[in-house]
Amino acid sequence: MHLLRWLGMAAVALAMGGYAHAATVKIGVVLPYSGANADLGHQIDKAFDLYVKLHANDIAPHKVEIIKRDEGPPTGAQAKTVTTELITNDKVQVVTGFVFSPSAIALAPVITQAKVPMIIANAGTAWITNLSPYIVRLSFSMWHPAYPMGAYAYDKIGCKTVAMAYTDFPPGKDSTEAFRTGYEKAGGKIVDSIPMGSPVQVPDFTPFFQKIKDEHPDCMYVFIPSGAHAAGVMKAYGELGMRKAGIKLIGPMDLIPDNKLQDMGEAAIGTIVMGHYARDLDNPQNKAFVAEWHKAYGPDSYPDFMSAAGWDTMHAIFDTIKKLNGDLSDGAKVVDALKGWSTNGPRGHVMIDPATRDIVQDEHAMEVYRQPDGKLGERVLGTVKAVKDECKVLKVGRCAS
Amino acid sequence: MDASETQAVLSARSAARARAADYLARRHRFRWPECLPWLLAIAAFFLLPDRMTFGAQVLIMVMFALSLDLILGYAGIVTLGHAAFFGVGAYTVGLLIARLGYTEPISSLCAAAMVAALIGFGTGWFLLRYRGLTLLMLTLATAIMLQETGNLRSDISGGYDGLPGLTIAPLFGIFQYDLYGHVNYLYVLGVLGLIFFFVRRIVYSPFGQALTGIRENVRRMHAIGSPVHRRLVTVYTIAAAIAGVAGALFTQTNAYVTLAVFDFDVSAKVMVMLILGGTGRLYGAFAGAVVYMVLEDYFSKMSPTFWQFGIGLLLVLTVLFAPRGILGLIEGASGRAARRAGP
Numbered sequence: 065m066h067l068l069r070w071l072g073m074a075a076v077a078l079a080m081g082g083y084a085h086a087a088t089v090k091i092g093v094v095l096p097y098s099g100a101n102a103d104l105g106h107q108i109d110k111a112f113d114l115y116v117k118l119h120a121n122d123i124a125p126h127k128v129e130i131i132k133r134d135e136g137p138p139t140g141a142q143a144k145t146v147t148t149e150l151i152t153n154d155k156v157q158v159v160t161g162f163v164f165s166p167s168a169i170a171l172a173p174v175i176t177q178a179k180v181p182m183i184i185a186n187a188g189t190a191w192i193t194n195l196s197p198y199i200v201r202l203s204f205s206m207w208h209p210a211y212p213m214g215a216y217a218y219d220k221i222g223c224k225t226v227a228m229a230y231t232d233f234p235p236g237k238d239s240t241e242a243f244r245t246g247y248e249k250a251g252g253k254i255v256d257s258i259p260m261g262s263p264v265q266v267p268d269f270t271p272f273f274q275k276i277k278d279e280h281p282d283c284m285y286v287f288i289p290s291g292a293h294a295a296g297v298m299k300a301y302g303e304l305g306m307r308k309a310g311i312k313l314i315g316p317m318d319l320i321p322d323n324k325l326q327d328m329g330e331a332a333i334g335t336i337v338m339g340h341y342a343r344d345l346d347n348p349q350n351k352a353f354v355a356e357w358h359k360a361y362g363p364d365s366y367p368d369f370m371s372a373a374g375w376d377t378m379h380a381i382f383d384t385i386k387k388l389n390g391d392l393s394d395g396a397k398v399v400d401a402l403k404g405w406s407t408n409g410p411r412g413h414v415m416i417d418p419a420t421r422d423i424v425q426d427e428h429a430m431e432v433y434r435q436p437d438g439k440l441g442e443r444v445l446g447t448v449k450a451v452k453d454e455c456k457v458l459k460v461g462r463c464a465s
Numbered sequence: 466m467d468a469s470e471t472q473a474v475l476s477a478r479s480a481a482r483a484r485a486a487d488y489l490a491r492r493h494r495f496r497w498p499e500c501l502p503w504l505l506a507i508a509a510f511f512l513l514p515d516r517m518t519f520g521a522q523v524l525i526m527v528m529f530a531l532s533l534d535l536i537l538g539y540a541g542i543v544t545l546g547h548a549a550f551f552g553v554g555a556y557t558v559g560l561l562i563a564r565l566g567y568t569e570p571i572s573s574l575c576a577a578a579m580v581a582a583l584i585g586f587g588t589g590w591f592l593l594r595y596r597g598l599t600l601l602m603l604t605l606a607t608a609i610m611l612q613e614t615g616n617l618r619s620d621i622s623g624g625y626d627g628l629p630g631l632t633i634a635p636l637f638g639i640f641q642y643d644l645y646g647h648v649n650y651l652y653v654l655g656v657l658g659l660i661f662f663f664v665r666r667i668v669y670s671p672f673g674q675a676l677t678g679i680r681e682n683v684r685r686m687h688a689i690g691s692p693v694h695r696r697l698v699t700v701y702t703i704a705a706a707i708a709g710v711a712g713a714l715f716t717q718t719n720a721y722v723t724l725a726v727f728d729f730d731v732s733a734k735v736m737v738m739l740i741l742g743g744t745g746r747l748y749g750a751f752a753g754a755v756v757y758m759v760l761e762d763y764f765s766k767m768s769p770t771f772w773q774f775g776i777g778l779l780l781v782l783t784v785l786f787a788p789r790g791i792l793g794l795i796e797g798a799s800g801r802a803a804r805r806a807g808p
Binding site for chain 2: 095097098099102132133134137138139140141144145146148149151152153165166169170172173174177178189195232233234237262
């Protein structure tokens, strides 16, 4: 009897020891789940869920518990409140997500004080990563596509003069600033730079584009928020007959969102964009990623660059859990583990720059063309390898501090 | 007119004056249920120590709604641009810290109140000649113009990316702000208490009665010689100052401000809160802001995707069954109970 009880206690002790070893890592996910921007949140949320579903066993015996909260509008206030509570109440060890730059900017002092790493899956203002040593970015900065596009446009596309047009909010200003820096360095000449109103509503682009048409540059560089704006740009560009007038349309990948491409029609053909992801991107990881996506969410749902970044973000978190054996209690160690992390993901080879904690990735120049089956597709014209955030390399403006 | 007639007129006048003074004093008298919101706010501090970041946000919205109540509820000024003053206050504090390195919290609050009052006076003097839809459009335009000015000079304002990392000096040089927001909460509660005391004085003063008169029948107020425009501008300026203080607290508690503080959403949300709570009732601002924000928080935790449906449903129900807001509902219920208890 005594022996039995002793054995029982030993078994319990063993089980408890085993339990303590198998950690449950709490991850706070903050994305816009409601309102006008819910679409953006869902593109990342689906990628997170898909990764967790397919790779839950990779981190055994450890588990993850994901707590989702609504990021709200791009003011920073709601994101700050909910994330602070994720840290103070729910005791999450990592916070991730963050579509809007103001959310990440508002939270920088909080995560510095709390020593909880923030792993950004979208927010693209270049200088965010300078705000706290606990910020790691897996997505991009506005400079990633725009800066290399400068040299590429001058050397390869043959744009000797460019007019820029942009939506008048921080990403628009950052993108055109980055393009101008790269382009003027290569020897090009910017003839005009036109702000086109706030991102809230889609304007009629005709007057802005007519002005550009009158100025006869070789190319026009357009930045608009991805989505409904992009369709409006193509409509005005086509109706004004600008391609026939010899003005090529170039820009970052936001110009041709994957889920809007088919509706854009003839006007879009020949548009050249710089970007780190397209769902046609030819690498085995992307093929598998897109296939799994369709299997999980149906044939009409497509991943985009945000989903690709979301996938890599969760991948990085899982690798960190493995590397630290489930113990993510020390934020500084988590960030150290992520420095220099690299993988082959849907975007191709990506790496975290140990110096800036920002992503290093390939940028592809992609042209819209008509596929043999009649649909529009994107083909890669050229690739700029291992692009860093040049804003921080060159110490431009707020990136300097 | 002989002496006795003059005497009669004078005594009638003084009797009327005494009646009016008595009426005001009676309304101004302290009532015990008024303790309730404050006791709840203090209880929240002890019972929910983990929720103080959120709590401070709620109190700030209460203050903002209170300022709107002063002009919408009491003076009947319909505005869709109240965020203008919230934003001006928020940016006064933000710019003081980011551009001038001035971090003392209390004097920054006063500066925010003054700047917001100045803008309120300037725009109010011009706008309050108009009423109805015209006024609605003009107030909306004011907020948009301020926002666009900020966007134009984003080298100063930081644009929509905002002014980050606004650290504030310790309160009274002693209390440091903390991650859990305890100091923030008490600080905001203290300021709200002062402002509320001030607003309560105003609405139960003869000036407050004149505002109600303007709301109910502006022609009659003109006819009895009340300086309508001057009173409207005065109350608009006061409300602007209070909204400015709320905005300043918003910046101080968030340590961050972006141009989004001028958004139409902000103006609309505060109006919805006030209508939900009940306009022209002082405590409507409390009930509305607290109920709205707590439900928003609760629903959005329950379902981060569909929570807006819950809020929408609540608003529809309010408009259908409680057009005078939550406080109107309570007043109605207590009135019925009193009648039933009476003879």
